[in-house]
Amino acid sequence: MNDLKIKTAFGSIFFISLGAIVWWQSLNLSVMGAVFPRVVSITMMLTSVLIILRMLLSKAPLWSEATREKPKNIWRGILLVMTIGIWLMLFRPLGMILSSILAFAVLMLIAEQDELRPLRTTLILIGGAIGIFAVTLAMTEVLMIPVPKGILS
Amino acid sequence: MEILGYLLNALTPSNLMLALCGVVLGTIIGALPGLSATMAVAVLVPFTFTMDPASGLVMLGAIYTSSLYGGAFAAILVNTPGTPSAIATTFDGFPMARRGDGALAITIATIASVVGGVVGVTLLLLLAPPLAKIALQFGPAEYFWLAILGLTIVSALSAGNQLKGLTAALLGLALSLVGVATVGGDVRLTFGNSNLVSGVNIIAGLIGIYCIPVLLDLVMSRDPHLQPATERGGFRLCEAGSTIIRDKVNLIRSSILGTLIGILPGAGGSIASLVTYAEARRASSDSKSFGKGNPSGIIATESANNATVGGGFVPTLVLGIPGTPPDAIILGALMVQGIKVGPTLFVEQAPITYTFIFGLLIATLFMLPVGLIIGRFAFRAISSIPKAALVPAIAFLTVAGSYAIQNSISDTVIMFVLGCFAWVMKSFSYPISPIALGLVLGSIAEQGFVQSYLIGQAQGDVLGRFFHGPISLALVALILLGLLYPTFKKLINRRGNTSRQGNDI
Numbered sequence: 293m294n295d296l297k298i299k300t301a302f303g304s305i306f307f308i309s310l311g312a313i314v315w316w317q318s319l320n321l322s323v324m325g326a327v328f329p330r331v332v333s334i335t336m337m338l339t340s341v342l343i344i345l346r347m348l349l350s351k352a353p354l355w356s357e358a359t360r361e362k363p364k365n366i367w368r369g370i371l372l373v374m375t376i377g378i379w380l381m382l383f384r385p386l387g388m389i390l391s392s393i394l395a396f397a398v399l400m401l402i403a404e405q406d407e408l409r410p411l412r413t414t415l416i417l418i419g420g421a422i423g424i425f426a427v428t429l430a431m432t433e434v435l436m437i438p439v440p441k442g443i444l445s
Numbered sequence: 446m447e448i449l450g451y452l453l454n455a456l457t458p459s460n461l462m463l464a465l466c467g468v469v470l471g472t473i474i475g476a477l478p479g480l481s482a483t484m485a486v487a488v489l490v491p492f493t494f495t496m497d498p499a500s501g502l503v504m505l506g507a508i509y510t511s512s513l514y515g516g517a518f519a520a521i522l523v524n525t526p527g528t529p530s531a532i533a534t535t536f537d538g539f540p541m542a543r544r545g546d547g548a549l550a551i552t553i554a555t556i557a558s559v560v561g562g563v564v565g566v567t568l569l570l571l572l573a574p575p576l577a578k579i580a581l582q583f584g585p586a587e588y589f590w591l592a593i594l595g596l597t598i599v600s601a602l603s604a605g606n607q608l609k610g611l612t613a614a615l616l617g618l619a620l621s622l623v624g625v626a627t628v629g630g631d632v633r634l635t636f637g638n639s640n641l642v643s644g645v646n647i648i649a650g651l652i653g654i655y656c657i658p659v660l661l662d663l664v665m666s667r668d669p670h671l672q673p674a675t676e677r678g679g680f681r682l683c684e685a686g687s688t689i690i691r692d693k694v695n696l697i698r699s700s701i702l703g704t705l706i707g708i709l710p711g712a713g714g715s716i717a718s719l720v721t722y723a724e725a726r727r728a729s730s731d732s733k734s735f736g737k738g739n740p741s742g743i744i745a746t747e748s749a750n751n752a753t754v755g756g757g758f759v760p761t762l763v764l765g766i767p768g769t770p771p772d773a774i775i776l777g778a779l780m781v782q783g784i785k786v787g788p789t790l791f792v793e794q795a796p797i798t799y800t801f802i803f804g805l806l807i808a809t810l811f812m813l814p815v816g817l818i819i820g821r822f823a824f825r826a827i828s829s830i831p832k833a834a835l836v837p838a839i840a841f842l843t844v845a846g847s848y849a850i851q852n853s854i855s856d857t858v859i860m861f862v863l864g865c866f867a868w869v870m871k872s873f874s875y876p877i878s879p880i881a882l883g884l885v886l887g888s889i890a891e892q893g894f895v896q897s898y899l900i901g902q903a904q905g906d907v908l909g910r911f912f913h914g915p916i917s918l919a920l921v922a923l924i925l926l927g928l929l930y931p932t933f934k935k936l937i938n939r940r941g942n943t944s945r946q947g948n949d950i
């Protein structure tokens with residue numbers, strides 16, 4: 293069984309489980325609230341079973357593009373997810389501007405694929421900070437959207 | 446002659462200036478994921494109360510139509526639809542930008558949007574009352590089948606595996622179930638989390654599903670985001686013009702279909718652009734290149750989604766039934782101005798109504814120069830920005846945009862979680878566009894389904910309720926065609942190859 297088939301099997305099992313959870317949740321609902329979730333869950337489980345059956349019966353590849361993926365640096369991806377996660381946690385306590393500037397700096401370092409050049413890095417950071425100020429100002433003053441000010445309040 | 450007077454009224458310097466400002470503002474707002482047409486129109490409504498009613502409406506119309514068009518910028522340059530109706534524009538727009546044809550893609554999108562918008566407004570001007578009657582023929586069952594048609598089309602477009610596309614669409618539907626039920630008011634699938642009671646916000650969901658995978662791919666790969674502009678710089682207007690003239694049938698067909706779908710309240714640009722995209726692909730002799738950067742895909746989707754603006758105003762103005770949230774806000778603005786909408790609007794309030802419609806037409810025409818200038822700048826800027834600046838900039842816009850929808854960090858967290866999940870789905874070779882469409886169309890599908898089910902139950906014939914009337918049957922036929930067409934096509938191709946081999950022997 294190749295990598296794609298293993299992924300497909302896992303994906304289908306996930307969707308069958310998800311369908312079962314939706315069905316189970318619908319048991320506590322009124323008829324009006326439950327009828328559509330049940331239709332969705334049954335159809336989801338059915339299509340997932342069909343995908344598994346097709347995978348078992350067919351020798352052809354299931355998806356033309358996914359099999360030839362280029363090598364990826366997964367660590368940068370994990371760092372990006374962690375940075376955005378921490379950013380969202382600090383969004384209220386530090387405020388939108390401060391947390392966003394800090395996140396901008398970290399994300400800039402994560403995304404930098406070449407050697408760090410101090411002048412370019414500083415320019416990007418200053419440009420980013422100005423952009424963050426400008427967008428925040430537009431949100432608060434033009435669109436009247438209250439944003440968390442955090443420790444700057 | 447009276448009509449000419451209304452046209453001249455729309456052409457006064459102040460109205461022209463308001464339309465231009467509206468177009469610039471709307472295009473920029475539409476291009477930023479998270480800032481929607483609804484938000485822009487809603488924020489600016491109070492400012493228009495101090496204006497002359499016709500001028501205020503001209504500005505609101507300009508913002509609405511141009512923000513729909515602005516969604517194409519982010520779709521083409523960042524693979525993130527600025528608005529739900531630009532989802533299908535990502536299919537061919539981004540591949541074109543990747544290979545260095547971003548300027549051409551934007552020029553094509555601009556011309557197609559202008560033509561689509563003009564067709565929509567012209568049909569509104571000429572045929573509003575009879576067209577409104579078509580919308581009244583759609584009951585709950587028809588709306589249900591229409592939503593399912595949209596989902597099956599996007600699944601069918603998942604070249605290579607329709608079943609995975611269908612499963613992804615069902616996941617989108619399941620996500621739309623979270624929170625308070627559309628009919629009945631049950632609180633569903635929240636697992637005790639109060640942040641989920643209001644459901645998964647569609648715009649936040651779209652930002653996550655499209656932006657987070659883009660960010661992850663950007664940092665994990667060394668490939669450049671977009672190829673720099675090709676040697677043929679500038680707007681590439683002649684090239685775009687000749688491409689569009691070659692594809693004029695697609696352009697006109699998509700504009701008319703977009704207007705007709707726009708007339709159906711609730712259907713909107715997302716269904717219109719998908720239906721026209723599927724139709725363009727079906728009718729094309731080079732259907733295999735769709736999804737890989739075929740300009741015909743952009744022509745179909747962009748002309749259709751801007752045509753829905755004119756179409757959407759048909760039921761809004763004639764019947765008082767708003768087709769989309771911005772239509773509803775503009776309807777509210779009309780009412781505040783003391784304008785009574787209804788079939789007699791075009792007679793009793795003719796000066797304001799016709800000035801508004803002509804203003805919409807002028808704003809649509811303004812989109813051409815404004816869009817070309819902004820588009821050229823945007824493509825050059827985005828293709829030359831290093832990843833070290835692009836990644837944090839997109840990340841900030843996704844976080845700020847999803848927060849701005851309801852001033853809620855919960856929406857931002859939902860956006861982020863959904864985005865990470867979409868990336869995992871993508872790496873498991875499940876397409877992500879059907880998830881987005883399922884989320885967008887979920888409430889229309891559920892409302893239509895539950896209402897039909899209840900009416901059918903009361904009449905003692907549930908199945909009959911879903912399959913009554915010619916419109917339902919026609920939609921079901923189209924759904925079956927969409928689902929079975931790839932299989933039939935494969936069989937026909939295989940038979941053709943076999944007979945050719947037989948002849949060769």
